[in-house]
Amino acid sequence: EAQVTQNPRYLITVTGKKLTVTCSQNMNHEYMSWYRQDPGLGLRQIYYSMNVEVTDKGDVPEGYKVSRKEKRNFPLILESPSPNQTSLYFCASSSGGPDTQYFGPGTRLTVL
Amino acid sequence: ELKVEQNPLFLSMQEGKNYTIYCNYSTTSDRLYWYRQDPGKSLESLFVLLSNGAVKQEGRLMASLDTKARLSTLHITAAVHDLSATYFCAGRNYGGSQGNLIFGKGTKLSVKP
Numbered sequence: 001e002a003q004v005t006q007n008p009r010y011l012i013t014v015t016g017k018k019l020t021v022t023c024s025q026n027m028n029h030e031y032m033s034w035y036r037q038d039p040g041l042g043l044r045q046i047y048y049s050m051n052v053e054v055t056d057k058g059d060v061p062e063g064y065k066v067s068r069k070e071k072r073n074f075p076l077i078l079e080s081p082s083p084n085q086t087s088l089y090f091c092a093s094s095s096g097g098p099d100t101q102y103f104g105p106g107t108r109l110t111v112l
Numbered sequence: 113e114l115k116v117e118q119n120p121l122f123l124s125m126q127e128g129k130n131y132t133i134y135c136n137y138s139t140t141s142d143r144l145y146w147y148r149q150d151p152g153k154s155l156e157s158l159f160v161l162l163s164n165g166a167v168k169q170e171g172r173l174m175a176s177l178d179t180k181a182r183l184s185t186l187h188i189t190a191a192v193h194d195l196s197a198t199y200f201c202a203g204r205n206y207g208g209s210q211g212n213l214i215f216g217k218g219t220k221l222s223v224k225p
Contacts, residue, residue, distance in 0.1 A: 031211060042200060042217035043155075049211075056209050090154060097210050099143070103155040 002027045004104035006091050012110045013081060021076045021107050023091030031094045032074040033058070033101070034066065036087040043090070049074055050097070081111040114139050114205045118216035125191045125223050133199055133219045135184040141203035144184045145213070146175050149198045158199075159186075191223045 004025045013019055023032065033048035035058075045058030049068040063085055065077040074093075078085060088108050092101040115138040125131050135144065146158040159168040161177035161184060168175050172195060174187045184201055198218045205212040 033211065033213070035215075040217065043202075043215040045213050045215075048209075048213075050209075056211060058212060059214065092155075094157075098204065098213055099145070099160045100157045101155075102157070105154050 002102070004091055004093055004102050006089075006104040006107050008107060009105060010108050012112065014112050015082055016080050019078050019081060019109075021078075021089060021091075021109070023074045023076065023104060024072050025074075025093040025102070026072065027093060027095070027102065028071065029093035029095050029102075030071070031097055031101075032068065033092050033098065034064070034074070034076050035090045035092065036060065037090065037106075038087050046076070046089075048098070081109075083111050085109065086111050114141055114203050114214045116201060116203050116214050116216040118199075118201055118219050121217060121219060123219055123221045125188070125221065127192055127223055127225050128190050130190065131188050133186040133188075133201075133221075135186070135201035135216055137182050137184075137203045137214075139182075140179075140206045141182075142206050143204050144177050145202045145204075146184070146186055147200045147202065149200065149218070151197070155200070188221070191221075193223050193225065196221055196223045 030051045034046040035043045047066040049055045091104040094101040144161040147155045149155045159175040164179040166177045198220045200218045202213045202215040
């Protein structure tokens with residue numbers, strides 16, 4: 001089954017404790033992207049990757065890191081999480097560019 | 113930089129009625145996207161509009177793009193309860209990299225019997 005998976009789905013952590021949210025897709029898509037969704041703000045793009053080893057900042061990259069070492073995986077790293085990173089995070093992938101993206105189920109992160 | 117504005121942000125409709133959601137964007141964007149998000153769920157891609165005058169339809173939803181007016185519309189025909197969801201439009205930030213998307217804040221649609 002074609003899908004984008006994210007882990008964990010829910011995470012409660014404390015300020016400053018490094019964490020990684022994994023994203024994996026099985027559709028051989030070149031494009032992958034991370035978004036955060038906050039009430040009243042809609043979706044905002046954090047980072048995206050047009051292909052392996054090619055990543056670029058979205059609108060809100062501060063406090064986040066990504067890497068794209070292989071095509072199927074695009075982890076999101078928070079090296080020192082802060083409460084303002086409490087949010088719902090979505091990973092997405094698509095073939096070529098960002099047209100017709102397939103979204104993961106979301107990761108709800110709470111930073112205390 | 114591209115800015116995307118949707119209106120209305122909230123829309124309560126009766127079943128069977130027609131309505132339109134508007135998506136205005138501030139600068140050139142070479143393509144426009146529509147997404148749907150059911151309550152508590154992830155997002156689903158609905159339409160990709162690639163050029164001026166583009167029109168796409170699926171079921172009771174029809175999306176169109178007017179690049180000269182910098183406006184995309186999502187028209188709902190004879191609404192049914194199953195269409196209750198939040199709808200987002202997004203533009204590709206033409207001045208930036210090809211992968212940078214800017215989203216509107218979303219329109220929460222509630223269809224009542």
